[in-house]
Amino acid sequence: MSILITGAAGFIGSHVARALLSRGEQVLGIDNFSDYYDPALKRARLDPLCEHKGFTFVEADISDRKATLGLAIRYPGIDRIIHLAAQPGVHLSLTDPYVYVQTNVVGHLVMLELACHLPRLRHFVYASSSSVYGSNRKQPFSVTDRVDHPISLYAATKRADELMTEVYTHLHGLRATGLRYFTVYGPWGRPDMAPYIFARAIAAGTVIELFHRGEVTRDFSYIDDIVAGTIAVLDRPTSEPGHRFYNLAAARSENLRVFLGHFEKAFGKAARIELKPGPPGDMTETSADITDTVRDFDWHPKVQVEEGVPNFVEWFKRYHRL
Template sequence: MAIVVTGAAGFIGFHVSRLLLGRGEEVIGIDIVNDYYSVELKQSRLALLQENPAFTFHKIDFSDFDALKGALDQHKISHVVHLGAQAGVRYSLENPFAYAQSNLLGHLNVMEYCRHLDNFEHLVYASSSSVYGGNKNMPFSVDDRVDNPVSLYAATKKSDELMSQSYAHLFRLPQTGLRFFTVYGPWGRPDMAMWIFTKNILAGKPIPVFNHGDMRRDFTFIEDIIDGVVRCMDNPPKDDGTMHTVGSNAPHRVYNIGNNNTENLMDMIGVLEKSLGKKAEMELLPMQPGDVKETAADISAIQNDLGFEPMTKIEEGIPQFVHWYKNYHKIN
C-alpha cells in the first residue's frame, strides 16, 4: 500500500516524502509544479526524491478530478498527506481565483477520491495558523473561534477544515488538519521572510521589515514539522469520540503544529545576521494588508495525543538554513 503526498515538489511535501521514503514506504508524489515560485527549485527537490525507486511522481493538477483519478487509480493507497495548495497570504490579494481552484476545489477532490478507496486509513491535510486572523488570545488554541479571517488564503484554509468535518461526519473518513506556524529550514520557500532576508542581506540590499519590526512569530524548523506530520499520519483519529475532535464525534481532528516558542521578529533578524556574519539594512514598513502582528501556537493537544515535542530553537535552525542556502546557490 502506497502513501500519496500532494505538493511533493513543495517545501514541506518534499521533506515529508523524503522521511517516508527513508523508512521504507512507497510514496506517490503529486504536484503541478507551477511557477508561483522557482520551478528550478521544485525540480531540484523532485530530482532528489526520484533517486529513490520507491518514489513515483505524477505531474497533475489535483483540482482536475479526472486527472487525479487517472493518476491514482493505478496504485493501492492507504494514506494521503495533502500538502499541495496555493500558499501565501499576500498573493491571495493579487490572484484570488488560484486559491479557490487549488485550496477549495482541490481539497474537495482529494476528499472525494479518498472516500471511495478500499481499506483507506487516513487523510492528513494542511491548514494554517492564518485561520486565527486577528485573534487576541495568546497562544492560539484549537478551541478558539476562527470565524474572522483577515485574508482570502485564511478563509480557504478554514473552509477546508469545515469541508473535512462534513466528510468525516457523513462518510466516516478519518482526517487530521494541521495548522502550520511559520515553517522554515533547508529547501524552504523563496517567498518567505527567512529566504528574502537572507538573499537581501547577502546582496547588500535592504530587507522589508513590516509593522516597523513589531511582529512575533512561532518559527518552526522543518525537521520538527515533518516529525509531527508523520506522527499524525501514523495515528488516525478513532471513530469513537474519545480523540480530540472539532464539533462532533466524527473522526476528524485539528491540531496546531508549531514551535511552542514565539519569537520577536527583530530577534530572528539578529540570529540571521550572526549566522551570515553581516548586518542587515532594514526598510521599516507599515503592516501589510491581510497580515497579523503575532502568532503563537498552543500545541498541548498534539503533545498530549501524539507526544509531539519540537526541539529546534532558531539559534540552531537558522544556521542550518543559511548553510543550505549558501550551498544551494554556490556562495562561499
C-alpha cells in the same frame, strides 16, 4: 500499500516524502510545479526523491478532477494521504483571488472525493494553517479557539477546507486530521518567506523591508520538527471515523527583528533595514498552544532558532554556491 503526498515538490512535502522513504514506505507524489515561485527549486527538491526506488511521481494539478480521481484506479493501494498542495501566501490573494479558490478550495474538494474512492484509506491528513486564527487576540492560539474571523482570503480558503472535511467525515466515514502549521522554515524553504528573503538580502547587501515596522512576532517552526509531527499524526489515526485538528509549531514566538539578528550572526554581516507599515491581511502575532499535540503524539519540537537559522543559512550558501 502506499502513501500519497500532494505538493511533493513543495517545501514541506519533499521533506515529508524523504522521511517516509527512509523508513521503507512506498510514496506516490503529485505536484503541478506552479510558478508562484521558481519551479527550478521545486525540481531540485524532487530530483533526489525520484532516484529512490520506493517513490513514484505524477505531474498533475489536484484541482483537475480527471487526473486526480484517476489515481484511485491507477494506484488502488493508496491507504494514507498527506495533502499538502496549496496556493500559499497572503499577499497574492489580494490581487489573484481566483487561484486560491481554484487550488485551495476546489483542489481540496477533489482530494476529499479521491479519499472516498479509495477503499483501503486509513487516514486523510491535510495542511491547514495558523492563518485560520485570523483576528483572534488571545495568545497562544489553541485548537479550541473559534476561527470565525479570517483576515485574508488565503486564511478563508484554509478554513473552508476544514469545514468541507468536517462534512466529508460525517457523510463518508473518513478519518481525517487537519494540521495547523505555523511559520515553517529550514533548508529548501520557500523563497517568498521571511527566512529566504532575509538570507538573500543580507548576502546581496540589499535592503530588507520590515513590515509593521518590524513589530511582528512569529512562531517560527523548524522543518525537521514539522516533519516529525506530521508523520507522528499520520501514524495515529482515530480509532473511529472522525475529524480533528492539531497545531504544529515550535511553541516559542520570536520577534522579527530578533529573528533577523540570527541571520546577521550567521552571515557575519549586518542587514540593511527599512521599516514600513504593514499590508492588509497580515497577522502581526502568532504563537501556538501545542498541549494537545504533545499529549496525543508524544511529539516535542526540538530545534530552536539559534540552531535552525544557521542550518538554513548553511544550506542557502550551498544551494546558491556562495
